[in-house]
Amino acid sequence: MGHSTVSQKQTQEGNGETRPVDGSVSDDCLLYVDQLRVEFNTARGHFRAVDGVSWSVNKGETLALVGESGCGKSVSALSVMRLLPRPAASIVGGRILFDGCDLLQESDSEMRHRRGRDISMIFQDPMTSLNPVLTIGDQITEPLRNHLGMSVEQARHRAVELLAMVGINDMETRLDQYPHQFSGGMRQRVMIAIGLACHPRLIIADEPTTALDVTIQAQILEMMRDLTRRLGITLVIITHNLGIVARYADKVAVMYAGRIVEQGPADRIFKAPRHPYTRGLLRSVPRLDRARGALLETIEGYPPNLYDKHQGCYFAPRCDLVTDQCLHKAPLLIASRGHEVACHLSDNALPADVKPFAEGAERELARSDVLLEVAHINKYFGGAGKGWFSPATALHAVKDVSFTIKRGETLGLVGESGCGKTTVGRMILKLESTNSGDIRFDGESVITATAARIRALRQRIQVIFQDPYASLNPRMTMGETLLEPLIQCLALPPKAAQDRVNELIDQVGLLRDVKDRFPHQLSGGQRQRIGIARALAFGPDLIVCDEPVSALDVSIQGQIINLLAKIQARLGVSYLFIAHDLAVVRHISHRVIVMYRGKVVEEADCDRLYEDPRHPYTRALLASAPVPDPEIERARQGQILQGEVGSVFAGHQGCLFANRCPMSTAECARVNPVLEEISSNHFAACIHHSMAMNQRVSA
Amino acid sequence: MAMLNRVLKNVVLFCRLQPLGALGLLIILVMATCAVFAEQVTFYNPEAVDFGAMLSGPSADHPFGTDSFGRDIFTRIVYGARTALTIGFLSSMIGCHIGAAIGIASAFHGGWIDLLLQRFIDIILSFPIVVLALVVVAVMGKTLVLGIDLNLVFAIAIPIIPRSCRVIRAATLSIRTQPYVDAARAGGYSTVYILLRYIAPNVIAPFLVLLTAYIAQAILLEASLSFLGLGVSEPKPAWGLMLAGDSANFYNEAPWMILFPGLAISLSVFAFNLFGDSLRDWLDPKYRN
Numbered sequence: 012m013g014h015s016t017v018s019q020k021q022t023q024e025g026n027g028e029t030r031p032v033d034g035s036v037s038d039d040c041l042l043y044v045d046q047l048r049v050e051f052n053t054a055r056g057h058f059r060a061v062d063g064v065s066w067s068v069n070k071g072e073t074l075a076l077v078g079e080s081g082c083g084k085s086v087s088a089l090s091v092m093r094l095l096p097r098p099a100a101s102i103v104g105g106r107i108l109f110d111g112c113d114l115l116q117e118s119d120s121e122m123r124h125r126r127g128r129d130i131s132m133i134f135q136d137p138m139t140s141l142n143p144v145l146t147i148g149d150q151i152t153e154p155l156r157n158h159l160g161m162s163v164e165q166a167r168h169r170a171v172e173l174l175a176m177v178g179i180n181d182m183e184t185r186l187d188q189y190p191h192q193f194s195g196g197m198r199q200r201v202m203i204a205i206g207l208a209c210h211p212r213l214i215i216a217d218e219p220t221t222a223l224d225v226t227i228q229a230q231i232l233e234m235m236r237d238l239t240r241r242l243g244i245t246l247v248i249i250t251h252n253l254g255i256v257a258r259y260a261d262k263v264a265v266m267y268a269g270r271i272v273e274q275g276p277a278d279r280i281f282k283a284p285r286h287p288y289t290r291g292l293l294r295s296v297p298r299l300d301r302a303r304g305a306l307l308e309t310i311e312g313y314p315p316n317l318y319d320k321h322q323g324c325y326f327a328p329r330c331d332l333v334t335d336q337c338l339h340k341a342p343l344l345i346a347s348r349g350h351e352v353a354c355h356l357s358d359n360a361l362p363a364d365v366k367p368f369a370e371g372a373e374r375e376l377a378r379s380d381v382l383l384e385v386a387h388i389n390k391y392f393g394g395a396g397k398g399w400f401s402p403a404t405a406l407h408a409v410k411d412v413s414f415t416i417k418r419g420e421t422l423g424l425v426g427e428s429g430c431g432k433t434t435v436g437r438m439i440l441k442l443e444s445t446n447s448g449d450i451r452f453d454g455e456s457v458i459t460a461t462a463a464r465i466r467a468l469r470q471r472i473q474v475i476f477q478d479p480y481a482s483l484n485p486r487m488t489m490g491e492t493l494l495e496p497l498i499q500c501l502a503l504p505p506k507a508a509q510d511r512v513n514e515l516i517d518q519v520g521l522l523r524d525v526k527d528r529f530p531h532q533l534s535g536g537q538r539q540r541i542g543i544a545r546a547l548a549f550g551p552d553l554i555v556c557d558e559p560v561s562a563l564d565v566s567i568q569g570q571i572i573n574l575l576a577k578i579q580a581r582l583g584v585s586y587l588f589i590a591h592d593l594a595v596v597r598h599i600s601h602r603v604i605v606m607y608r609g610k611v612v613e614e615a616d617c618d619r620l621y622e623d624p625r626h627p628y629t630r631a632l633l634a635s636a637p638v639p640d641p642e643i644e645r646a647r648q649g650q651i652l653q654g655e656v657g658s659v660f661a662g663h664q665g666c667l668f669a670n671r672c673p674m675s676t677a678e679c680a681r682v683n684p685v686l687e688e689i690s691s692n693h694f695a696a697c698i699h700h701s702m703a704m705n706q707r708v709s710a
Numbered sequence: 711m712a713m714l715n716r717v718l719k720n721v722v723l724f725c726r727l728q729p730l731g732a733l734g735l736l737i738i739l740v741m742a743t744c745a746v747f748a749e750q751v752t753f754y755n756p757e758a759v760d761f762g763a764m765l766s767g768p769s770a771d772h773p774f775g776t777d778s779f780g781r782d783i784f785t786r787i788v789y790g791a792r793t794a795l796t797i798g799f800l801s802s803m804i805g806c807h808i809g810a811a812i813g814i815a816s817a818f819h820g821g822w823i824d825l826l827l828q829r830f831i832d833i834i835l836s837f838p839i840v841v842l843a844l845v846v847v848a849v850m851g852k853t854l855v856l857g858i859d860l861n862l863v864f865a866i867a868i869p870i871i872p873r874s875c876r877v878i879r880a881a882t883l884s885i886r887t888q889p890y891v892d893a894a895r896a897g898g899y900s901t902v903y904i905l906l907r908y909i910a911p912n913v914i915a916p917f918l919v920l921l922t923a924y925i926a927q928a929i930l931l932e933a934s935l936s937f938l939g940l941g942v943s944e945p946k947p948a949w950g951l952m953l954a955g956d957s958a959n960f961y962n963e964a965p966w967m968i969l970f971p972g973l974a975i976s977l978s979v980f981a982f983n984l985f986g987d988s989l990r991d992w993l994d995p996k997y998r999n
Contacts, residue, residue: 440896469898482889486911486995495907496897529995542893549897 040108041245042091042213043067047105049086049095059317060086060100062269065344068262070212073239073246075260075277077253077292079564080535081314083269084249088215091247092132093122109213128158131206135218137198141190147201148186154208173204178234195428196227203235210242217249224427225591226652229635232258251565253296254637257281258644265289268315268325275350277641285352287330293639295569297598299621300638306576307598309569313534324355332356382585383416383439383553388448390434390609407663408434410609411448413686416553421579421586423600423617425593425632431609432589436555439587440474441465453552470500473546477558479538483530489541490526496548515544519574536567543574553585560595572599593636597621605629608667611686615693625695627672666697674699724992731988737981745791754785756947765964775966778956783966786947787974793948794978798929801863805870805928806921812871813878814909818886818901828879831872839869840934847940862941866928874920881913915990922986926979933975949975 049061061083068074076084089095091107093114107114109130114122126132131154134140142150151173152166161169167186174182177200190198199219206214219235220228236259239246248259256263256277264274265286273286284290291310297303312329315321324330327337336355344353390409409431416422426432437443439450441457450457452468460468476482483492493515497508516523519540530538539559546554556575560568576599579586590596596603596617603620605613605628613626624630631652637644654671666672669679678698686696725732744751760780768775774783816827834842846865853860885891886909894904933950935941942948952971961968991997 437892440892442892442895466898469896472896474893474896476889476893478889482893484890484894484908484912487907488995495899499903500898531996545893 039069040067041070041072041110042247043106043108044087044091045106045108047087047090047107048103049083049090049100050103051100053099056318059269059320061090062317063105064266064269064271065105066264066271066274068213068245068247070245071240071243072261073236073248073259074262074264075256076247076249076264076266077251077256078266079251079314079566081268081317082266084266085217087266088132088217088247088249091215092126092130094126094132124158127154127211128209129211130213130215131209131211133199133202133206133214133216133219136222137195137202138222140202141198143190146187146189147193151186151201151205151208154205158209169208170204173208174201176207176238177201177204178230179204196223196231199223199227199231200234203231203238207238207242207244211244213245213247214239215247215249218251219248220255221250221252225593225632225635226427228255229637230652232637235259252637253293253565253639254644257639257641258637258647265292269317270325271344271351271353272326273350273352273354274344279350281639281641285347285350286326286354287332287356288326291329292565295566296639297569297572297594298638299594299597299633299636300640300643303598306573307569309573310566311570313536313567324353380418381415382418382420382453383587384449384451385415385435385439386413386449386451387411388413388435388438388450389446390431390438390443391446408609409438412606412609412611413448414604414611414614416585416587418552418585419579419583420602421588421600423596423603424587424589424606425591425596425603426606427591427632429608430606432606433557435606436474436557436587436589439553440472440555441469466500470496470549471552472555473549473551473553474555474557475539475542475546475559478562479535479542480530482542483538485530487529488526489528489530489533492541493526493544493548496545500549511548515548518547518578519544520570534567535563536570539563539567539571540574543571543578547578547582551584553587555587555589557589558591559588561590561592568595575599593621593632605632610667610696611694612668612697613695614686619693623693625689625693625700626668626697627674627699628668629695631671631673668697724988728988728992730984731992734981734984734986734988737977738985741791741978741981742795744788745795748785748788748792751788752782752785754782756781756786756789757945765960765967767964768966774970775964777952777964777967778960781945783952783970786952787949787970790947790949790952790971790974791978793942793946794929794932794950794975797859797863797866797932798925798978801866801928801932802870802921802924804863805867806874806917806924808867809871809874809876810878810913810917810920813875814882814905814913816875817879817882818905818909827875831875834869834872835876837869839931840938842869843931843935844938844940847935859942862932862935865935866931869931870924870928874917874924877916877920878913881916882909885909885912914993918986918990918993922982925982929975929978 044064044066047061047064048059051058051060064083064087066074066076066087076088078084086095086100090102091109091114095102102115105115109125114125117125141147148167148170151170152161152163155161155166155169156163170186171182174185179185179197179200185193190201193201199222203219206216216235220231223231232255235246238244246259248255250256260277262275263277263280264271265280265288266272267288273280273284273289280289281293284293288310291308294308295310297307310329315325315328323338323340324333324342327333330337334355340355342353342355344351388409389407389411391405392408393405412431412435414422424432424435434443438445439452439457445458448458452472455464455468457465457468457472483489487495490512493512494508497503497511498505503511512526513523516525521537521540521544525533525537525541530541533541542559559575560571563571572595575586578584586599588596588599600617603615603617604611605620605626607628613620613624613629620629621633624633634647635652652671652673665680665682666675666684669675672679676699682698684696684698686694687700689695689700758781760776763772763776763780765778766772766776766780772782772784774787776782777786812827812831816824837845843865846868847862850861850864852862891904891908894908899907929949932941932948933953936943936948936951937954942951944951949971953968953975958968
């Protein structure tokens with residue numbers, strides 16, 4: 012019931028791009044998705060989420076489905092599990108052959124038997140995919156008892172094995188704990204253990220590491236790769252991160268607007284991408300392995316609306332190389348030079364090769380007077396030495412942090428989640444109080460300022476948030492959102508304010524008709540542009556950018572980063588750029604600070620920090636960040652950090668990184684390393700910083 | 711004129727997009743008109759006793775029949791709409807608004823003010839709703855303004871306050887931490903401005919649901935109080951009173967005595983709920999187009 016399969020004939024009629032499919036599948040092929048079409052029925056009409064998509068994966072192989080949000084990658088994977096939301100979504104055409112059986116023809120109970128036993132799935136958010144009221148043991152043994160009919164003791168025995176397999180120590184005790192007692196990375200390990208429990212033949216991982224920190228991500232990826240290789244499990248991984256693809260995949264399928272635009276062996280796709288979209292994707296991400304350029308090359312525009320039937324190539328409106336043919340005829344997915352591409356352009360019509368990045372035309376600072384001075388600030392959460400709790404329970408979120416930002420400068424603040432980087436930003440904005448230390452903006456203390464002065468200062472220190480949707484009032488139109496600061500704070504007359512709104516909208520590259528729209532009617536990139544325009548409306552000198560691009564799609568990220576750079580060049584504003592993505596920070600920053608557990612561990616000019624990182628944590632971060640190049644990724648030995656970040660409570664002794672540091676000695680546990688200048692303008696807080704350098708030289 | 715045009719256009723649009731809500735609104739309007747023009751709608755006196763027509767069933771003379779004193783039930787429902795709508799509407803409005811104001815302030819300010827207010831709310835909540843209203847009525851007595859007992863309105867509004875406060879506080883707590891509120895704080899707007907422009911419009915959805923649900927509750931509460939002899943008293947017509955009075959003694963012989971006042975209460979509750987739900991969707995920009 013529910014899923015009806017339309018005959019093969021109709022499938023091919025419905026979609027112009029038929030490709031030679033003879034129906035026979037080779038023995039090696041484990042999963043074959045054939046001309047799959049999925050529609051969502053919404054109030055606005057039919058949404059063609061997946062429109063004639065075919066991909067296959069051989070036994071033991073790893074396939075990566077790559078694409079931006081809404082391109083249909085998750086929907087096509089959920090279709091394999093037959094877990095699409097009902098009744099909104101329906102599979103209107105195609106076949107899904109798993110080991111020769113068409114999954115779409117199976118009954119619900121047959122399908123239930125397959126899920127978890129033959130095919131299992133790992134979801135993105137480990138925080139919500141575990142049941143909080145059941146122990147980890149219950150949740151791992153559940154599929155074992157259900158599918159394999161194991162007894163309680165057998166299942167528990169197997170669960171211990173599984174936990175050991177995914178690298179969780181102290182298995183017996185851990186089994187009786189609840190999900191909240193595990194960290195994010197640990198929970199994802201548990202999810203993987205559950206996925207592996209019945210020894211499935213296929214695992215579908217939907218953005219398995221997107222919610223995790225870089226160092227944890229590297230651990231999980233490494234582990235998943237080893238396990239699937241060792242156990243011969245076929246893996247389909249869905250991701251937007253090209254670096255992960257390069258590390259993992261044997262085969263890549265790039266999706267755009269519900270269709271596959273390019274697929275083939277990973278090496279070929281990365282070395283010689285054919286489709287303009289793939290080429291654009293690869294070039295629009297800032298990369299650690301390339302010199303940084305002045306601006307990123309971006310794919311302009313936004314993905315198409317999938318409610319309407321479009322003529323021609325879906326990518327045509329955003330494509331630089333568009334021809335007449337592209338606008339009228341949908342390209343077929345045809346084999347070319349070792350992989351399949353859906354593009355009308357012949358090989359020689361493409362620009363010779365991926366252009367190298369424009370060499371770093373270094374942005375000189377026009378003026379160098381100090382705008383913001385942060386001196387020894389501390390922040391505790393919880394009972395800070397008063398009340399009924401002893402001081403030791405206070406969480407020391409920000410620990411003696413100092414830095415300065417000059418006029419027109421971008422300071423990058425990097426660190427993993429929970430390292431206190433966002434708190435620092437909020438303290439500067441005075442959204443969070445400061446327990447000790449001083450923050451001086453343009454010579455004036457933010458900490459001791461009167462309420463009236465604070466109001467004036469707030470116009471000069473603005474903020475851009477991570478989640479562009481949540482940062483806009485859902486009840487206000489964009490016009491109202493932008494008018495508000497002009498009228499409320501700057502007290503402009505209505506006419507002048509309207510003109511200024513138009514100017515702001517132009518400045519962030521939007522069309523003026525957004526003024527009447529509400530946040531939910533815009534795309535993520537457009538919302539973030541409004542967020543930027545709102546910050547600019549105040550005429551600020553400093554903008555605190557709190558992860559401004561991490562919630563955006565790859566091709567949109569580049570646009571926003573470029574926009575921020577252009578605005579800085581024009582208006583001379585300073586940025587405090589808070590992010591976890593090292594490549595993005597490197598691209599945009601003049602100076603970079605690395606934080607770990609509330610402390611600054613290293614500070615240096617951007618290029619120097621990335622070329623010569625001295626703190627072992629910085630080096631581990633750089634080593635963990637995946638780079639979109641399969642050759643580099645495969646050659647990588649991976650000096651990966653073990654363990655996880657813990658919380659820092661007041662009164663901690665010794666180096667905070669000592670428990671994970673590959674170079675730690677007994678001394679590290681005793682001595683509190685101070686931030687010292689190890690060469691001109693390069694600071695690191697490590698007692699072994701010279702060792703770090705020597706090691707590097709010898710390596 | 712342009713203003714009137716815009717209002718009219720909005721009303722037409724509301725009717726087109728929210729047909730059920732428009733139906734609810736229509737029922738409310740019909741009831742309100744009946745209440746206001748009661749003298750023109752029916753020519754009986756609601757308090758006139760007619761022993762010749764005791765307990766007579768629905769007929770051309772008495773479309774809804776008569777009660778045990780021979781009073782016309784249709785007339786009494788029409789006049790009763792005055793009491794029901796004013797008391798129901800007023801007390802729910804007062805109760806929900808005060809509750810919402812306390813809830814928003816309490817959640818937004820947080821800290822010890824929140825703690826104190828919430829413990830106070832806990833205390834009020836610990837009294838059963840009828841008992842609390844009883845106490846208020848008993849202590850305050852009667853203050854008649856335009857034929858409406860204001861103290862009865864307060865008596866019904868007071869138990870609504872903590873209930874509305876709880877719901878709105880919870881909604882505010884989740885909105886308070888949204889980045890757009892942080893953005894407003896970073897913009898240097900005053901607290902009052904943020905409360906009015908950022909918090910209040912975003913708690914409107916649960917608020918409207920509460921408001922309409924408590925109009926219904928208030929009508930029923932008024933009925934209970936009248937039954938206990940503390941609300942509206944005989945011979946004044948009130949829906950609750952008509953249900954409560956001795957109609958229970960005659961439900962076998964004269965079921966219309968229960969049926970029609972009951973229907974009137976259900977219909978008004980239904981209408982307010984329909985209208986409230988539609989209004990909530992209408993005010994939410996996400997559902998508008």
